[in-house]
Amino acid sequence: MAKSDAQTPRERYRTQVRAEIKEHAWEQIATAGASALSLNAIAKRMGMSGPALYRYYAGRDELITELIRDAYRSLADRLHSAFAEGADLAVLAHTLRAWALEDPQRYLLIYGTPVPGYHAPDDITRISSETMATLLDACAKLPPDSPATPFDAHLADHRDWADGHPAPPAVLHRALRFWTRLHGVLSLELAGHFTGMGFDPALLFAAELDDLLAH
Template identity: 40%
Template sequence: MGQQTLGRRARLRAQTTAEIKATALRHMAEGGPDAISLRAIARDMQMSGSAIYSYFDTRDALITELIDDVYTALVDHVEAARDALPPGDVAGRILAWATALREWSLANPQGFRLIYGDPVAGYQPPPGGPAPDAAKRACLGLADLIAAAWPHARAVQDADHTWAEFAPALVDTVRAAHPDLPPAALALALRVWGRMHGLVALEVYGHLGPQTHEPDRLYRAEMRDLIKSLEIAPADRHSGQD
């Protein structure tokens, strides 16, 4: 009986925690990141001000957990899309990652803004930053793509870069996984990241929609150009005409 009671309490706590997070994201959608407030969430959920603090000690603790949740969901999504294709399909895996990034971001615009948008005013992240595991997986995922593409990326192999240009933690992470990659490969990974995110960010923030009725077509063209710049021919199933 005692175990049943504990199990029921754990389920109720998990349900309430999920509702708090969902309410926080809704408040953010309505008022921006600065609208996230434990007291406002408590009022919306008809909880007492003290009750909500039994779930999250501070607003920053809630924001940190939200970032971890949405970043992990994003990385799960892009990794699954990449891994649905064989390792030898380098171009297809790059395109799958990019396409999945856009799909997830458009379906979860508040999550995208929480990860990549303006910082929440006054937010103090924990040591090491929020969502360190998801961030590391994202970095390594891009590094893996570039490591697979690097033998074909003749146009950028002579780029002049040094390890000193990059954050030491990032360098350590990438070199531990790919010790033979040169610093130019890490520079390429960051450039690929920027090209994948650029049009997505414009679309999420509403800047692209007024300019084109077919943002997906622009994005596909940009990704095909990216792959072409790596001198990797897209697989037939990914290179159909618009």
């Protein structure tokens, strides 16, 4: 707290403007999607003209990367704090869904269609693995009841992604199941593929969650 608090007025202003830019960017993404994000439009809404934004972000890519980083950070924090407060897998699942519905485009920015050329910086994948770690912790708390599958054996030999987590292969498998199944329901719901089908997406989500927990 010695240096980081001692921001010069210029640094204060800079971080504040950067935050304001991101705020407008999120607003724009929520209404028109990430691909329609326009630096010009953001600048005009903030009262400045065009190239001024380049003082704060090197370009569109850097801004989007920062938004992706923030999204990962937000999700990781939300899940981690929920788990720290004693949430089990069911509560974590609903926490995830609530976070996703809060801002669908934010979820889709992380888990939606990627830009083919784009590669996330290392620190982003590190945040992502934080989320995976809490998921693994939560899965490890459940009693082991599922019989070993061939895929479990495969995971025993390919567990680098667990990043040193001591969970047995069955738990790794359970975590992957949670991730992929919840994402399956959630992403289709957020993409609007359930609209007009008549049923309640929340109930389908709950049904999948029941299946996962009953396993």
